[in-house]
Amino acid sequence: MSDLKVYNSYSRQKEVFTPLTPGHVGMYVCGPTVSGESHLGHARPYITFDVICRYLQHLGYKVRYVRNITDAGHFEEEGREAEDKISKKAVLEKLEPMELVQKYTNLFHWAMDQFNTVPPSIEPTATGHIVEQIEMIKKIIEAGYAYEVNGSVYFDVKKYAASHDYGKLSGRVIDDLLETTRELEGQEEKRDRSDFALWKNAAPEHIMRWQSPWGVGFPGWHIECSAMATKYLGAQFDIHGGGMDLLFPHHESEIAQSTICNHSAPVRYWIHNNMITINGRKMGKSYNNVIKLTELFSGNHPLLEKAYHPMVIRFFILQTHYRSTLDFSNEALLASEKGLKRLWEAYEKLLAMSYEPREENLDKELEARCSKLIAELDEFMNDDFSTAKALANIFELVPVINSMKDKTIPVSALSAATFELLQNKLKTYVEGILGLKSITEADNDKLKGVMQLLIDIRKEAKGKKDFVTSDKIRNQLAQLGITLKDEKSGEMSWNIE
RNA sequence: GGUCCUGUGGCCGAGUGGCUAGGCAGAGCUCUGCAAAAGCUCCUACAGCGGUUCGAAUCCGCUCGGGACCUCCA
Structure with a gap:
């Protein structure tokens, strides 16, 4: 049999898949932000990586599949007033933030179950890994690649880019990112526009907040995936997946953070799924x-x-x-x-x-x-x-x-x-x-028995050319949404709409 | 504006330079008490214009169209 080849977004070509540890695969997939209901677009990565996971298992690999739940609200980083999606929504719906997060997490799990996806081996939450994230940020500061300003911590992209190829994954030219002409608000704390937050100081009205060495605040978006992937899959792991729209800045930033923290590039194969469009346009809230x-x-x-x-x-x-x-x-x-x-x-x-x-x-x-x-x-x-x-x-x-x-x-x-x-x-x-299953619900022995009885009666009627009876059975069943089909072999099959 | 992707038959979509993917819809036929299925056959497309090649949907160039990312986003 041929080797498994996967398209690696990082190298932009198909590569033969060789896991770090023979027989084992570590796979991390960016999970949902549980601040609202999932839509059709969200279904794509989870179904795609479900099949990838199933196929890897079929090939005999033992897969550790990690998919996070983002339950700590992100802030809108630039160009807008900082706000926390989750806490804002919580106020609107008069729910505790964790109550809201639980509600949408449950709904997400229900939908994943409907899709017949295999549950991930580990499903870590961002709020459950604040300590790990803080530890990681500390290491990055110690290494000299992050700086603190007014209780917030930013990653120094310029410094990183001097010795690493920041932007390779997403095809970004670092000079373009650094030398921006645009004036943006709310980023005066940053040394450079391209720097991104590792930790953000929390305003008093911000509900989701944690104590840290830099004061009360909350983690930046990118750090959670780096921290949890490192914890459960190690400094280096095989596959990292997600939607193409996460290439920049999310995954690019993950590479930078993890590389500094763990002294090696974190991911061997980056796999990205494309978008679901509607009338040719990406399906998205915005x-x-x-x-x-x-x-x-x-x-x-x-x-x-x-x-x-x-x-x-x-x-x-x-x-x-x-x-x-x-x-x-x-x-x-x-x-x-x-x-x-x-x-x-x-x-x-x-x-x-x-x-x-x-x-x-x-x-x-x-x-x-x-x-x-x-x-x-x-x-x-x-x-x-x-x-x-x-x-x-x-x-x-x-x-x-x-x-x-x-x-x-x-x-x-x-x-x-x-x-x-x-x-x-x-x-x-x-x-x-492919993980498909029946879309009709006939897995009921009693119903099956009743149907067999009706089929037997109909066969008898047909044998006697009593088409009034045979048609009555078929037509009335049809009204109930049950289709009865005569097959060429003389058998009859049925299914429920 | 920068970076990148893309344009396939009525619709959705695979496509490795040469051997008509597949699904759905449509047409015809067969089977059949009728119906529904099912089977067989037909519809043989690659945005446009050039170029490379014995040969291009597939490679190159230009033109036109669509989209993604550059801000949260699967």
């Missing part, structure tokens, strides 16, 4: 074009014709490569919904099928085609996690599976080995790696 996950699941949004199952969203996201933008529309979601249903029904049929060997039926051409389609799944995933191509191959197998079910192609057209491989590999991919 554009006023977000669709919250709860709105998506309920269909309660002007742009949505109906509610969409979380699995449809997951499938929709996996149909494109994670580094491409993905344009949202109701139409695109409808297409995904139909596609997923077709795929899932074929998948379930395949798992229910059993093999009957008959050598004279062997179709070498079909055998070769199926083997190739199956083998390519790993090739595609190894090529920078190409879920879109893997899904395309699975879709090419769907007509083969359906034909077998309809007996227009005998199951024994494939060799026993290939048929078994098809079953096992699809199970691994559809459920294990």
Whole structure:
């Protein structure tokens, strides 16, 4: 099998993935800021890195997946009056800051569960790691790369840039960052415009505040990820992920802080997912074009014709490569919904099928085609996690599976080995790696029993050409949202809308 | 303004210089008591203009369009 290659944002090319410690992978993904509800755009990184995590596990790696919860409010750094998103919202909603944070954390966890994402191995919170952040800031000050002004601490970018390539990750030219012509307010404390805060002095009305060597304040945004990643994954770790919009300044700053503190570049492979757009424009609060996950699941949004199952969203996201933008529309979601249903029904049929060997039926051409389609799944995933191509191959197998079910192609057209491989590999991919699951709720034994009874009665009626009875059963079930389908083999299948 | 990405059939989207990805929609056919599925077939596109090449959606240049980051942002 080919090696796993990943696109490293830092080198801007695909590289063969080699973990620091054989057999183990340390992966850090920037988690949500729990000051509000998650929207569709937020779903992309968590689903993308979920699949990456699942695939790494499939390859046999033991993965430590760390994803933080940002629950300590950031301040708007420049150009605006300092304010704390979380504490501001808390006042509006008359909630304790931690109460608010808990509410949105719970909601986030619920949504992640709906998406069938594997929970991270460690989910550290920023507020739970204030001590670690302070310690890290102290080290940076000791090393001479940060300075204190009026109870705030800033990272000295100019000094750092003199001996390190600040800006490489995000493709920034350091001189452009340093020599700005723009006059900005609220940054007179900084020695240079490009410096960023490690610790910020808290104004009296600021609710979230902690004691530090520099007075009462709160941590800068970037330091939490550096501190928590270092604590749980070490000074150097394999993968750091997040949205492309975090490249600058967040990840660039993380590199600088960690490099000074730990004397080595922190991350070996930087992986960034692209944005979800809506009418070609990034979905984001500042554009006023977000669709919250709860709105998506309920269909309660002007742009949505109906509610969409979380699995449809997951499938929709996996149909494109994670580094491409993905344009949202109701139409695109409808297409995904139909596609997923077709795929899932074929998948379930395949798992229910059993093999009957008959050598004279062997179709070498079909055998070769199926083997190739199956083998390519790993090739595609190894090529920078190409879920879109893997899904395309699975879709090419769907007509083969359906034909077998309809007996227009005998199951024994494939060799026993290939048929078994098809079953096992699809199970691994559809459920294990792509993390899809059924979008209908029929996992109820009593309901299944009742349905079987109705199917038996309908079969009897059809046998007697009593179409009044057979149609009554089918039509009334349809009114309840249960679709009954006669299959070519004489069997009947059903599903709930 | 600076840096970078991008422009694929009705829609969404893969695409490694040569072998029509795939999904959805549409059309026709087959199967079928009817229906719904399903199967088969068709729709063979790469913003425009040049260039490199035996050969370009894919490489280069220009033009036009769209977007991201440079401030919080997944």
